Amino acid sequence: MTATMAMPTMRWCFWLLSACLLWTVRADIEVPLGIPNPTSLQNHKTFYEGSGYKHAFHWSIENAGTPNQTLHGILELNGNNMKWAWIGLGWGRTMLDAQFIVCHQLAGQSIEMHEHESTGAYKPPYHYYGAQVTIPIRGAFNNNTLLCEFNRKTDPNDGIHINLNLNSFTDVIWAFNPNSAKNYEEKWFSYHEKDHRGAAQADLVGGSIVSIPAKSIERKQLHGFGMMAVWLGLFPFSVYYARYLRSTVGWLFVHLTLQVLGIIGIIAFFVIILTEYIALSRPHAILGLILISFIAVQLVLGICNILGLSNESLSRVRKWVRRSHNLLGAALILTAVAQVALGLETLFPWVEPRGKGAWAVFFALVAFWVTAFIGTEAFFWISVRRTDIGMPQKQMVQKSDKPFATKVERGGTSVTLTETTVPLDHTQIRPDMPRFTWATLNQAVMNGELLVVANGRYVYSIAQWMTSHPGGQLILHAVNGTDITNDYFHEAGFDAEEFVPKPEAPAQRAERTQATLHRQAASIASSEVTAGYRQSSIVQEMKLSPLMAERDWRLVVRSRRTHVHTRLAIQKLSKMLVGELVPDLDQPYANIDADAASTGRTFDPNEYRRYALVENSPITQGASIYKFRFCLLYPYDVRDGEPLGFLPGQAIEIQARINGRLITRFYSPQTDGNLSVFEIDVKIYPHGTMTQYLVKQKPGDRQFKIRGPFGTPLVNPERPLHLGSSDWVPRRLIFIAGGTGITPFLQLIKYLLLPVLEPLRVTTDYAATLEDELTLTRGDRVLVKHHYFDGWAIGVNVRTGMEGAFPLTVTSPRCSSHVSITLIHGVQTASETILGNEFIEGALLAYADCIQVHRFIADGTLPADGAATGIIYPARLGAPDLESILRQRWPLDDEQEEVERKRMFVCGPTGFDSWVVDVVSEIGVDTRCLTVLPSDRVI
Known part of the structure; x- marks a missing residue:
């Protein structure tokens, strides 16, 4: 009778002692030896039975409904030939975020039970060295059976441990290893086999545990390897192709196709991982969502960049869109390297022996692309890229002792293909090639052909580049039918040192008297002008004075779309040769070839030369009359025999591509000097095709193709032999x-x-x-x-x-x-x-x-x-x-x-x-x- 009453008393004392130690017990507690009795607990669940092993969990809920509500459980593992075995039970959905109770079989009969904390990767969880809520009661390894008994408070409410939900299902995972090896920490806690793990949902109060499919490691591996293939394979190759192989026809299509395939792959592999549980608090998940978000931004930038190649509105911001697209793309790939490394560390932790092959592939890909980009970039800088060959030393910027001080000699700036250091073996004129004059070339362009001229002689077809040119379709349409020598071999500001701004005239003084002076008879008006005067250095110097203001020059440089093309691009241009430009179709080929070494280009009013719009301003309100000021895109590139200016009655012809059609209009120019700067006054009509196009343009945004002058002058252009003689103009x-x-x-x-x-x-x-x-x-x-x-x-x-x-x-x-x-x-x-x-x-x-x-x-x-x-x-x-x-x-x-x-x-x-x-x-x-x-x- 006494012994019978003593047993419950001792049991209650033991439980009291366990509760007192609940918040102070530390890890690595050696479990008191004793054989737990699974039949003493109300519920049990066999997690695994097969291959000679059986793993089960027994439990009861004690002190239900009180602050000391406790899970009383026993972990059981049975099988033959077990050594250094371990069994574990985790609270959570995956081992990436669960909290574990692990029971270890030690040497002899010793048993150890403690809590483990997830590492966020598929490797043995860390020992948790903080205050534990799992209290070992007893354990034993007897008759090939490992038993570990414990108590765990269901609601620790300490902000660290998981509260077990007794009102619904609790996520549970389990695993065991009957024959563990030492891990990287030299502990007998190695990876379980593929089948020795599982997941379940437990109704701890109701006494049922329902097995559910464990989260698929294979899907995560498919996600990881797929993302690595896209981010470290497809995307870098796409960037490499776009950067270094853009001299090949169709490079843009290749780049776009690879990018689209990559985005499709990212979406597919993202959907795969969405079918699994994602812990959004983990760095890999957070960084992944950021990458997915910026992929959408990058896609929008890429689309805008492509549309900017042919869209008038988007072309104005395409420069910034392209830079943003390039910088964001590089940032995404570099970030993806870190993201892939985080993913590999999750699936195949570096400290684990498994997965070394995946890491080898990762480092090989990174090393390959680093070597490829650095090596190719160095090769391009050394052997392929060219620097601006600059201005030939024919210009003169001279000081003068005259009051207007400075002059600049226009002309002599033409750049010939032979002046470049690039051999053009494919640029060979053949007698059977078509010959063009500027008039017939323009007619071919009006008929839909895409032709450009280089060095004033070679005619090339740019049709195959219309959808692949890095600068876009707009610039190709802008140069269609013109000479592209300066654009192809120079940077935009290559002739900046030659520019001397037009001096500003002093403002008129208010106190100056208006022109009311009496005019005397001008009988002296017909006095002879000596030859010495006509050749006066002062006259010549003033005629060479600059016509562009500083603002004009800035807008001219802004309007240029120049680029020093690589040797690959030059060789590509050489292969597009389709004909030769000649002054006269009747001139024998031999005579033309004899002049091939000449660098001069003869002026032809039929040649379209490109101008920059530098002013667009209304001069009336009600009548909508605007003044447009144009400056020659390359003012120092002068043709032999170029007129000194426009004569009264002469007109220029402006050509523009509007809504996919080439439109031309004639206008009467106003100028104070040569053909490099002029103005036109235009009335804007509501339905005028050209006038509406002109008025919408902003200074510095557009190149205009202009040719001329055309028309018979209203007065005889020959200069009079006697100053004031009216022989050259009607009375x-x-x-x-x-x-x-x-x-x-x-x-x-x-x-x-x-x-x-x-x-x-x-x-x-x-x-x-x-x-x-x-x-x-x-x-x-x-x-x-x-x-x-x-x-x-x-x-x-x-x-x-x-x-x-x-x-x-x-x-x-x-x-x-x-x-x-x-x-x-x-x-x-x-x-x-x-x-x-x-x-x-x-x-x-x-x-x-x-x-x-x-x-x-x-x-x-x-x-x-x-x-x-x-x-x-x-x-x-x-x-x-x-x-x-x-x-x-x-x-x-x-x-x-x-x-x-x-x-x-x-x-x-x-x-x-x-x-x-x-x-x-x-x-x-x-x-x-x-x-x-x-x-x-x-x-």
């Missing part, structure tokens, strides 16, 4: 214009009355009244550098070499003061009268006796004060108005006056010119004196 000039048809007239008055860099004869002495003015003596010659268009100009006295302001009223006009010029201009609204107003006002203030202006405003409105010059008529131009003006300015009854001494020009919209011709014919104007300038073509 009477009448210009009848409608709307923007006034632009040829503006060319005329600038050329005849407001020239720049042309000598003017001083007909009246002038004494300077301000310190910045010139003192002039009758007979002096003065060259104008800048017009204020108020009757004053900045010029240089050729006799003294001094520079300063002077009134144009003391000089004789270039065309002589005996020439009579009349403008009759009809417009729809008063706002249109501002077109050319600056030039007209300047001419009236300088030479009022030579020019008369009549403005007719159809809607009856009047311009604001000072907004228009000349005689204003608030009415539509009619036949009586024409007759009245012509009888004053064009003596209809003077049959003695030679026809050659007078000329009438008509220019305006469709219908206007025919109406004017009918009216003046009825009045009695000799039609031999009449010239109609069509608005849509040149004559």
Whole structure:
């Protein structure tokens, strides 16, 4: 009786002692020897039985519903020939995040039980050395059976240990190894066999445990090896191909295909891992989600980059998109190296003997690509890439003792293929090859061919590069039909050192008197000009002075799309040779070949040369008239025989690719010098194809193909032998214009009355009244550098070499003061009268006796004060108005006056010119004196 009562008392004392030690027991507790009794517990579950081994778990829930609620359990492993065996039970879904109870068979009969903590990888979990909630009770290894009994508080609530859910199912994993070897820590705790593990969901209160499929290590390995193949195989090869093999046709398609396949693979392998449990708190999972997110960003950047090759809007930001795409791509691949290493460390921990082959493949791939990229990059820098061959030493930037100081010699900058250090063995002209002139080449381009010229001689087809060119389709369309020598062999700023900005003219002084000086008879105007004057160094120096301002130059460089191409690209270009450019199709081939060593290129108005748009600004509000300023893309690349400037009546032709079609339009240019810089004034029409295209362009964004000049000049272009002689210009000039048809007239008055860099004869002495003015003596010659268009100009006295302001009223006009010029201009609204107003006002203030202006405003409105010059008529131009003006300015009854001494020009919209011709014919104007300038073509 006493013994019977003593047993429960001792048991309760033992449980009390265990509870007291619950938070203080440390790891590596040697389990008291004693054979646990599995039948004393209410529930059991056999996890494994087979191959001579049986693994089971027995348990009961004690003190249910109290703060001391406890799981009382026994782990059992039975089998023959067990040595250094271990059995484990884990709380969690995978061994990557579970907490374990492990029972070890030690030497002899010793048993050890303690908690283990997951390492986040598939390797033996770490011993947990903190306060343990699993309390060993007893254990034994007897009759080939390993038994370990323990207590574990179900709700530790310590923020470290997992609380066991007794109201639902608890995730459980199990494993055992009946014959363990030593691991990398020299402990008898080695990897279990593939079948000696499993997973279950336990209803600990209800007493049932349901086995569930264990998380598949094979799927994770498939995920890992697949991701490694994409990130360390497919993607680096795609990048390598795009970077170093872009001289091959179709490289973009290869790059795009590999990228798409890689993204498909990533999605597939990501879906595979989604079928498994993912611990989002682990670095590998976090970094993986980041990579997946940025893959989406990279995909969007790649699509925008490709679309920017052919899309006008996206092309403006493509530079930054491309850089972002390249940098993000490199960052993703480098990050993926770390990600793959993290994945391998999870699946095949480095310290484990298994999986060494996977690590060998990883290091081999990384070493291969590092070697490939570094080696190829070095090879390209040494043997393939080329640096800018620079400007030939033919330019002259000279100091002058003259007041305008600096000049730059244009010309001599053409770069020939023989001047490069790259042998062009495939660039061979054959007698059977087609020959082109610039005219026939342009016709071929208009018919849909894609042709470019290099070195002014070789014609290449770029059709096969239209979808593969790294710079995109837009730049190929921009250069189609032009010479690409400078673009192909130079960087954008290769000629920056040669550039000298146009000096800014000093602002007009408010106290300067308007040009109201009395004009004396200019009988001296026809004095002979000596040959010495015509060859004056000052005149030549001023004609060589720069026309571009600093801002113009920056926009020109920005508009260029140059690139120093590799030797591979040059050889590729050589293989695309399809013909030869010749000045004349009738010239014998032998004669052309004899001149092959020549580096000069002859000027041909049919050649499209590329210009940069440097100004796009409205000059009126209501009438939507804009001023566009263009600068030659390579201003120092001059053709032999290139005209010094545009003559009145000449036009240029602009070609643009709009909505997939080549559109051309003629415009009358305004310039103060050579062909490298000019302006056009254009009225913007709501449905105008070219005008709407032009007005949408931003300065510095686009290259424009422009050729010319075309058309017969309104005056004889031959220079007069005697300054002021009117033999080269008719004595009477009448210009009848409608709307923007006034632009040829503006060319005329600038050329005849407001020239720049042309000598003017001083007909009246002038004494300077301000310190910045010139003192002039009758007979002096003065060259104008800048017009204020108020009757004053900045010029240089050729006799003294001094520079300063002077009134144009003391000089004789270039065309002589005996020439009579009349403008009759009809417009729809008063706002249109501002077109050319600056030039007209300047001419009236300088030479009022030579020019008369009549403005007719159809809607009856009047311009604001000072907004228009000349005689204003608030009415539509009619036949009586024409007759009245012509009888004053064009003596209809003077049959003695030679026809050659007078000329009438008509220019305006469709219908206007025919109406004017009918009216003046009825009045009695000799039609031999009449010239109609069509608005849509040149004559």
